[in-house]
Amino acid sequence: ELKVEQNPLFLSMQEGKNYTIYCNYSTTSDRLYWYRQDPGKSLESLFVLLSNGAVKQEGRLMASLDTKARLSTLHITAAVHDLSATYFCAGLNTDKLIFGTGTRLQVFP
């Protein structure tokens, strides 16, 4: 059974700094997803990573996938307050998403 772990669980960072969120998964996953969730809101799709070595970037966020290490990363460059949210990674196993516990990111001035 696929298990997905994220770290850190909480991340408080200063504006302008860089940081990386890590997502490890236990068995083969067909693809890897990253979502953002604001308090009380639904999930916003950020990235879908389909193959080993995939790298996608959108604004200050960049996601990568290493299927051999069973690791995905979400890198934040020059953080701004608007990035404050909870970020989830999820693996796909027999058509169901298995989510990590989430990383709650808070960006302060």
Added chain:
Amino acid sequence: ETGVTQSPTHLIKTRGQQVTLRCSSQSGHNTVSWYQQALGQGPQFIFQYYREEENGRGNFPPRFSGLQFPNYSSELNVNALELDDSALYLCASRQTGTGELFFGEGSRLTVL
């Protein structure tokens, strides 16, 4: 805007009651899945429907049931509500080509 709409957005029920949550997804999205997200947790897979048949289920008891209709709408029914059923219920539909999942805004259920 994901094209996935859910109703109601909020509702309050008491223990033992039954609830029906509804989801309308985009045309052509043949797969719909439902997730339960308790406060402070990641979403948990409840079940999935493909072309009106259930084709995957998570670790949820039979009192959680669903339906999918030909018009790309679906329902989640929960019988004999328990306090622990209080959560955000998310519906997601899948785009056939990319496999990307689009989530609705969710229905927040409170069981008193």
